[in-house]
Amino acid sequence: MKAIVKYIISIISALRTLIKGMAITGHYISHPKEIITQQYPENRETLKMFDMFRGEVVLTHNEDNEHMCTGCSACEVVCPNGTIEIISKRIEMPDGKKKKVIDKFVYHLSMCTFCNLCILSCPTDAIKMSQDFEHAVFDRSQLTKVLNKPGSKLMEGVR
C-alpha cells in the first residue's frame, strides 16, 4: 500500500515539475515579442554588423582610386600565418628617381585568423576590417584576393 502511495506521489510531483517547465514555453508562446529569432537571410537589408566587427581585411581606396599603402610590409611581418603577401615593384618617378610601390597586395582569406594584428601594425592606416561576413564561395581559389584595385596608386602625401 505504502509503495503505491509513494508511486502515485512521485507521478504527481513529476507532472508538477513538467508543468512548471511547460509554463515557460507557454509564456513565450503568448509573448511572441520576447522571442529574439532573426530571420536571416530575409533581414539582409536591415542587418547591420557592429563597426568593430572583423569581417575581412580590405585596403581602403578613395574616389580617385588611390590607397594609402606604401608597401612597407609591416603587416606581412606581423601576420602570424602568412596571410598577407606584399609584392612590390620599382617605378620611375617624373623626376627620374626610382620609387618602390606595391604591385599586388595579396590576401589569402582562407588563412586569415582575424587577429587584427595587421590593422594595428599599419603605420598609415591603409588597411581596415570590413563588416562583410558572407565569405562563402564555390571555389577555394576565389578566397585569394588582390586588395589593391587595378590602376590604383598611392595617395599624394602618404609616405
Place this chain on the structure above:
Amino acid sequence: MEEIATNKNTGKPLETQEYFINMGPQHPSTHGVLRLLLTLEGEIIHNVEPHLGYIHRSIEKMCEKDSYTQIIHLTDRMDYLSSHMNNEAVSLAVEQGLEVEIPDRVKVIRTIISELTRLSSHQLWWGVFGMDLGAITSFLYGFRDREMIIDIFEETCGARLTMNYNVPGGLMFDIHPNFQKGTKAFVTHFKKKLPEYDQLLTENVIFELRTKGVGVLSKEDAISFGVTGPTGRASGFSNDIRKHNPYSAYTQVDFNEVLREEGDSYARYKVRIQEMWESMSIIEQLIDNIPEGDYKVKTKAVIKLPKGEYYQKVETARGEFGVYIISEGGKSPYRLKFRSPGFSNLSALNRMAKGAKIADLVVIMSTLDLVIPDIDR
C-alpha cells in the same frame, strides 16, 4: 536477484565476457573529436580510456616560432569558450617578464570581460548539458542569453569567440562607449532569466534522477587528479585561483567561492549555476567603477623577454589554466607549456565512470564541461 542464463545442454551458467566499443571520435556527446575506448560488461562500464590526438595542432610548438604578440591569438583556439581568460594568462605572463605596471583601467576591464566570458561559457554549457540529456529546449534558451554577451564582445573588440582582445601591456582597443550600458542591460536581463533555467531543468524530476548520485568524485580523487574549476569545487576541493592567487582586479571585489560536498553530477551542475550568480555580482561591483586612464602601456614593437622562467595561472570557466614560458632572451619563447584544465579533468573520467551505465557516461562527461581543443592542443 538477477536470473543467470544457463546453457541448455550443460546446465552451467553462461559465460559473460568483457567487450570493447569506441565512443567517438565523432560522437555528438563528446562535443568534439574525443575517442573513448569503453570496456563494458553488458551496459556496465568497467574502464574508460580516452584517446587523444584527433585535433592536435601543436600549438605549443608553434609558439616557439611566434612573437609574444602572436602567441596570444593561438590561445583563443584552445579553450575557445574561455578565450579571453587564456589571452589574459599569456598577457600576464609576458607582463610579468617585462615588469610593466598595468593601469587599473586595464585590470578592471579584463576582469569584467573575464566574468562575462565565464557567464557565456556556463550558459553554453547549460544549454548543451540539457541537450545531452535529451532536452533540446534548454539549448535554445542558453544560446538566447549568450547572444547578448557575444554582442557586447563584438561591439567592443570585433570578434565573437576568438577575441584576441589582450595584448602584452593592456588591451587592443579601449572599450566601446556602449560597453557599460550593454553590460548593465545584460545583467538586468539575465537576473530575470536565470531563474528560468532552474524552472526548466534544475527542478525537473527526470533531470534530478539522471544526475543525483551519478559520477561521484571524492575530494581526495579530485585533488590527486588535479581536477580544478567547478568540477573540483563540486567535490569540495577549494581551488579558485581568483581567491587563492588573485590577479587583475579580483583583489578589489567581494565574491564567494562556490563549494559543494557531494561531488556528483548534480553538484557540478549546481556549482556552475551558482557561479553565474557570483559572476554577475562581480560585474555589478566593477561596471560602474571603471577607472579612467590608458587602455594600454607602451611596449616595444618587438617584445623580448629577459632570460628566465615565467608562470602565470588564471581561472578559466573550466579550471586552472597555466602558462609557463622559458625565455632565452629572444623574441619568441625557448619553450612554452600550457597547463590546460580540461586535460586534468578528463583524467578523472575513468574514476567517475566506473560502474556506471553508458547513458550515465554522457551525463558525467557533460558535467566535466570538456572542450576538446583545450585538451588536445
